[in-house]
Amino acid sequence: MRFSLRAATAVAMPAGFYVLLLGLAAGILVGEGLLLWNRPLTGLFLAVFAFSAFFALVGAVITIGRAQREDPVGVPVTAHDQPRLWDLVNRVAAVVGTRPPDEVRIVPVVNAAVSEQTRLLGLRVVRRRLYIGAPLLACLTEEQIASILAHELGHYGNRDTRLAGIVMSGRDAQLRVLKGLKGDNQARAVVAALIAEYTKLYLKVSSAVCRGQELAADVVSARVAGSVTAASALRELLVLGAAWDVFVERHLAVASAAGYLPNGVFDGFADLLGCDELADFLEEVRQGSGDREQDPYDSHPPTSERIAAVEALAAQPVRSWGGGPAAGLLVEPTRVLDASFASPTPVVRVDWAELGHLTVRARTAFAADRLLRAASRISGRPATLTAVLDALDAGRLVDLAPDGLRPGSASGGPRARREFARGFVEEDLTGLISLAHVDAGRARWRRDWIGDVEYVGVPPEHVDAAVADGGSTTALRAALAAAGIAPDYRPTA
């Protein structure tokens, strides 16, 4: 086994870190001792500072020793449940020349990873885990998956996960110490500044090592699956990553906050990948202009650089890995992939066709509910549409607005309070009337893949006249009656 000088430095530096911390601590003790002996007053004055710094350092040393325990995430799949996926993993491992993992887990992110739990400073392996992102299985081909697996297992073949383990835990430990030293204490701040310099140097050396390992793993990937497939997989990872961020942020997160998640998560994701609204954006990412600004401490080289390196190899695949969709590797793919999403709160699973509509409805119902309860509080009657309209006719606009909201100027008079309230009441009343039309089957909401909402159906008219000064709800009541909406309408949750 050969180590480069850089790698050797990266492994040696964590040890140097101990020496630095203990040396500093000893220096402080000796210095403070000498001061107390020679200049007791100054010594006493500085004692608080010195001992605080000393304990910060000792604390730091203890922090390093406390290694983080890995908490496995995702859904485990066994060889019994998913024979074809495991078969692919085993075949790739055989070609790479390394032992297959003990565990395969499916995770809801655009990524794949290997990890090892080791004992005795990385000399004995307890357990190897392979994580595969559900979006990759849903959207890539078999050969692209093989290429990605080859990259990840390539880290094992190069024996660099163990080395990386030491390097990475060194990185983690130093970042943890730095975080622990952040605080209001001046002594700690000085110690932290000293350590920060060492850590920066270490991060630079170690990220160079990590990047070298990534490029080496890319070479394995190209040799196993061929340059063309390896490059296409890297490119698709960028696109999937960008699309996935939009998907999670604008759809899954919004829906789960409203109490819903879709059935067939990846049918929706596939639609999003192919939709017109996002086509230009995704094409830009695919062409590489979406390549993110490189973080100097990132453990990965820029993707464009990796693609160029892989293509330069012009390697042919060692065998055919199959060009079919990777989802075909799974038994009951929809169930397995959906299961990788665990919502932190209880949710109702609904079909995609309903999801956007129901999400907007839940959000609108929340705002309408506030308005209804305010009207009920004013009139002492049940919280219905009529109670809201009666309150408006009685000139109670200000009392219908959310509590605790005041105009921006403290000297604003009654007119400013009323005008400020009008904006909120008009918005919430428009929501309530829209909701009433929706619940009467006269309108629906549509939400496109960008997340823009469109209301389709009978429009909520005459709201402005209802909230105007000296206005009237007569036209609004007539329109509601014509639409077949009961005066005692109240939305159900």
Added chain:
Amino acid sequence: MPPMDPRKNADPARWGLVANGDVREHFPEREPALTFALSEARFGRWRHAAAVVADSWGDWDRRSHVVGAVADVGAHDDGWLNRWRAAHPDDPHLAVVDAEAWVRLAWAVRGTAPDWETADEHLRAFQRVLRRAEAAVEHAVEVAPDDPTPWWSFTEIACGLSFDHDRFGRIWAGLTARAPAHRAGHDRALGYWSERWCGSHDLATAFAERAANTSHLLAALPLHAALESAADDPVAWRTPLVHAALDAVLARDHVDDRASRTDRGYAVLALVDNHRYAEAVDQFRLLGPHADGEPWRHFPDPKEAFLDLRAEACLRAGRPTRTS
């Protein structure tokens, strides 16, 4: 007791200035008719306000002051405006007051803090009310076609809704066609061209220079522009343009009205920055107790800013020029 700070406690009487305790930020309206009309409006009665506004027709600078004062009461509470409307729905003066009242209402729902210190809901409400104000202005322009006052209201809307330069140019043409040297309109336009709103220091300075060349009444505008750029430009008060404006203001005969007090206040800022302390003390003497209005209201504590600057000018001016 701590020692007295001589910078703040020198006796202003030695320089012939009014005592610190007499300096005030607020003074009652001086015109008896307007004072009475405002008080009537606060009690919900519209007739005197309607009369005083109608009476201001033709003297556009005075009219903007009258309409502004009356609109302030209308933005506070509009019961009397509604009664005026019920009695004379087509009164053009009412339309003009109504438009400016909407503009002031927009500021009341927003507050006057800078954007980054203003809550989202206040900014959104500001824009919503300004759009309503726009409709009111368009109505006023229609029923009072010769009056520059609604165009003056329009410039403030352009500022708050960030109209582009072309669109602002059309509004500006509407105002200056009716009143080429409209003082309050130029003040608002300078706000539009400032870096804080829709322009830049250079655009604001160029606008002020054009205005100063238009009319001697607008000679001080470059001084107003200098205060805007002074935060970023250390020599803002020392340009030939500012010196020329300063000379023009100092050469004026003394008139004790709001516009000249404003110009003198700016002249004080320019004089102190140029180390012309004795002349600054002369201007303070003319200002008397008036720390009202501009430029003082741009400081967090207007009266304190006035007194601090006055004490500094006195001490640096040295020997009092006059004793009382």
